[in-house]
Amino acid sequence: MNTTVIYRSPNGDHWMLCTGEKQTRFVRHVANAASGGAVSDVSVEEFLNTAGGRHRGPQHDALRKLLSARTLASCAPAPDRQAESNVQADSLLLSVVQVRTFARTRRLTGATGFLFAREERLFLVTSRHVMVDAPSQHYPDHLEIEMHIDPANLGASVWVSLPLYVEGMSLWRQAADSGGEIDVALLEIPRAQMPRGAVFRAFGPEHIATSGDLVQIGATVLIVGFPLSFHDSLHHLPVVRHGIVASSFGLRFQGKGCFITDARTHRGTSGAPVVIRRTSISADAKPVDVSWGLLGVHSTAFDMGTRDLHVDESLGLNCAWYADVLTTLSEN
Known part of the structure; x- marks a missing residue:
């Protein structure tokens, strides 16, 4: 178009x-x-x-x-070429969406989510506590995500409303394992509810980090989201925080399906993708493909209940749930 x-x-x-x-x-x-x-x-x-x-x-x-x-x-041809250029340049940013939750007409919280596609199905991925959180008495009945609608003008966007319940039954998917509940939720987005001309990118199973991805301690990661709802309000794009892997990747930290990152994060980042740049090298040692490896889903910051608020700084450490849970949650 x-x-x-x-x-x-x-x-x-x-x-x-x-x-x-x-x-x-x-x-x-x-x-x-x-x-x-x-x-x-x-x-x-x-x-x-x-x-x-x-x-x-x-x-x-x-x-x-x-x-x-x-x-x-x-x-007409010039905007098309420019649109393709814009989409390619912002492919990572275009896979991440701003989320806001509501109880009827009352706005509750802001968060981050990202799009995940499997075959013909499209999902919103975010933290499970964005959908419901008993300790904070957070009980939204629907949420909205912001979508771009014009590849030549990223300033054009609409909010898409997605229900969380039908006849009292929750629509999102969540998981638990031997370590307890996993703070990740998957909500299917019916294609019919996508705005006409929607411009987006989506992660897929091929982006999820595997044993072939050597993620070492101290590896650089990016956390893409909307901290305190801060973002590029003109182009409706998220911002990127820099961090490192702070626990042994592949091991379940404290027996849970998560690993630790060292990064500065804020409220509103819950549900953000934690990614690394993945490069494939050909036989002649030239980069032939650069894409993003999806390591996990950012959940929350860690802190110590025994910390002296007047003496000790916060840890600055965060919990990220391993992204391979998306493979299970997105199965038919």
Whole structure:
């Protein structure tokens, strides 16, 4: 789908001229964040017809000018090439989404999640305590994730609402093992609920770290998320924190299915992917493929209950659950 921005209003609304697969053209309106970021599509003819009366605005004049100047045909290829470039450059960032939870209309918390695809199915991965957490009396009934809708304009996004219960039954998947509950949850995203033109990347089983990935103590990791909901609010992208592996990778720390990272994290990072850069080397010792290895799912910061708050600093250590649990949770 080719898109060209028509007009941006001072309050943040914007309109785009879109050309579909069969060269059908329509106008997409994306409301500002304060209005909920709703997206609506109308045909070019219907959009221009409204300009004949009192509803005429600068967006209609801008579209008439665009069409009369016949710039769409000459400008369409460039956004496509740029869109592909943008998506490739931000492939890791485009797999991570901002999550916010609600109890009916009351907003509760902010968190991080990432997309995981297995065959034709798409899942949201986040921490299980984002879905429900009895100690803090956290009981949301639905959540929202922010999705990009225009590869040529990362500022265009919508919030997608996903229910957590149907007829009282929880929809997410979680797991437990001999060490107890695992703080990872998987929520399937029906393809029909994805916005038209959604722009995203997703991890898959091939990204999960295996025994072939030598992850040593002190190995550099990245934790991609929304600490305290902080992010690039213009392009709706997360930020990356740098850390290291702080326990023996592959061993169950204290008997649980997790390992430890040393990184500075904050509330809102729960559910973030913990990744390493993975490089495959050919016979002539030239890098032939660089992608991301998924090590785990960030859960929470560790602390000591015996720490003197006036004397001792926090440990700065975090729990990350091994990503191979996603293989089990995503099975049919």
